[in-house]
Amino acid sequence: MDIFVEGKVRVDGQIIPPPDKSISHRSIMIGSIAEGTTVVRKFLFADDCLRTVDCFRKMGVEIEFKDQDTVIVKGKGLRGLKKPETELYAGNSGTTMRLLLGILAGQNFEAVLTGDESLSKRPMKRVVQPLRMMGAKIEGKDDGNYAPLIVRGGQLKGISYSLPVASAQVKSALLFAGLYADGETVIYEKPKTRDHTEIMLKHFGANVVMGDGFVKITPAEKLSASQITVPGDISSAAFFMVAAAINEGSQLLIRDVGINPTRTGIIDILKQMGCDIKIMDERIWGGEKVADILIKGGRLRGITIEREIVPRLIDEIPIIAVACTFAEGQSVVKDAKELRVKESDRIKAIVYNLRNLGAEVEELEDGFVITGGKPLKPAELDSFNDHRIAMAMAVAAISIDGRSKIKNADCVAISFPNFFQMLKSVCKQI
Structure with missing residues (x-):
């Protein structure tokens, strides 16, 4: 139009x-893998964030739109997501696709991530490569650089990784994978990128340490549901x-x-x-x-x-x-x-x-x-x-x-x- x-x-x-779009995405993702009911107030009802909601609904998470600005997420816990019966479609949302890769890497099932024409041209190798270093099995066009991507979750190991490109999306995907990994995961970055993921993970009870030029996460037994105002x-x-x-x-x-x-x-x-x-x-x-x-x-x-x-x-x-x-x-x-x-x-x-x-x-x-x-x-x-x-x-x-x-x-x-x-x-x- x-x-x-x-x-x-x-x-x-x-x-x-x-x-905030970034925080709205993360509230759904972290709420879905937490235990209990998370209430998100002032959620962004925009196309990108609704793609994230749809992906987690396809993995068995009950997500309710209570009113025009409130979302109720009934979390399944770190290992409670179910294998989706259809492809997980991220639309135009790079945040949805890249961050979801980190969560899917720790699951015990296979999933396929797709996007629209624009997203299918955006580089994913920056996320795929370090996740493979952690033990994830990810396939896609051009050796995993472009969607559609097939993710086979499994046992992950913690790594130390320096971000070659300043990217909060890459950092966030690795932090999510670090929740499921054996040992600690340390991500080094310079300059510092947006830290919404670290802040929210700590709010939900994850073991996250934020230092000068690095972020460290250790495996979590569980995340606990919380309330978020965006x-x-x-x-x-x-x-x-x-x-x-x-x-x-x-x-x-x-x-x-x-x-x-x-x-x-x-x-x-x-x-x-x-x-x-x-x-x-x-x-x-x-x-x-x-x-x-x-x-x-x-x-x-x-x-x-x-x-x-x-x-x-x-x-x-x-x-x-x-x-x-x-x-x-x-x-x-x-x-x-x-x-x-x-x-x-x-x-x-x-x-x-x-x-x-x-x-x-x-x-x-x-x-x-x-x-x-x-x-x-x-x-x-x-x-x-x-x-x-x-x-x-x-x-x-x-x-x-x-x-x-x-x-x-x-x-x-x-x-x-x-x-x-x-x-x-x-x-x-x-």
């Missing part, structure tokens, strides 16, 4: 962003943060946002660009930091993004690119080659769309260079069926005088089903 977006606007009001997703909030930041005269309050330090690169970067942004009323929900964020619009300046900060804002780079387009001076994003193997080749998608808007953009192998502050024009934009590209281009479009078109914009349902309604609610036509 194509969407037409009108600019130019001021962004004003307050919102609560949708629940914070607002900072990756979703980021679109509204930038929408307010680049439109002068805007003021937006975003409530109940997760501010886990491994995810707040977007806040650090906007501050460095000169954005007036305040973090208020910090508190803790189930081990996760939560706060309200107030943003005021104004002039921004160019920025360089590289090295250690990239994993802390990898999902936010499409919308950061939009901020850079409206900022004065040159912005450089590099060391972000991982963007090429997301739901789309996000580097190409960003460059294509910003050039359509009239921006001056140079494509790099691992990022791009944007010369900001140039006059922009409305245009026909392409989501490339990537939810984050669609939302980023919508924010660009509301900030330009005129009417733009975004092709296949309904892909926002992957993470933010009511994105366009929420965006419209805070846009005040100038």
Whole structure:
């Protein structure tokens, strides 16, 4: 479905962003292998997370949608999952497929994991290879690099493993497998990636040690059911943060946002660009930091993004690119080659769309260079069926005088089903 977006606007009001996608996935996964009934409040009812729910239902877990934001998971324990009678279909969700590989590696049955056309092109060897080192038997296209993947669970052994690519998904899969392994599993990472899995596993009673540059897990006898309240997703909030930041005269309050330090690169970067942004009323929900964020619009300046900060804002780079387009001076994003193997080749998608808007953009192998502050024009934009590209281009479009078109914009349902309604609610036509 194509969407037409009108600019130019001021962004004003307050919102609560949708629940965190990463935490919602993990609440279902860990709740399913815990003993007892887990209650998840403020769950994200988006396509990706519903794929995770469907996979665990196929393995015998009773998962009930109690109301519009609460999910009840009746856990089966670490070894209570059943062999699925059909393929486990992850749709477009890389989180579902990669994390589930770690859980399936410890089961005593065979399962087949599949995904849609996009997911079937995303690399899985980064997870498959270390799981094989632990003793898992995994087969697939190109020696297990692409789905469909056949997983034959069995006896695992703990390993010490240094992540060659900064990836919370790989780390999480190995932590899950470590629950079933003989001996301890130690994962070394630099820079640190998002740690939602470690936090939640500890919340459910797992033996997890988080150190400087490493995470260690030892086998668990059991996990105990718990209650989870999912914070607002900072990756979703980021679109509204930038929408307010680049439109002068805007003021937006975003409530109940997760501010886990491994995810707040977007806040650090906007501050460095000169954005007036305040973090208020910090508190803790189930081990996760939560706060309200107030943003005021104004002039921004160019920025360089590289090295250690990239994993802390990898999902936010499409919308950061939009901020850079409206900022004065040159912005450089590099060391972000991982963007090429997301739901789309996000580097190409960003460059294509910003050039359509009239921006001056140079494509790099691992990022791009944007010369900001140039006059922009409305245009026909392409989501490339990537939810984050669609939302980023919508924010660009509301900030330009005129009417733009975004092709296949309904892909926002992957993470933010009511994105366009929420965006419209805070846009005040100038």
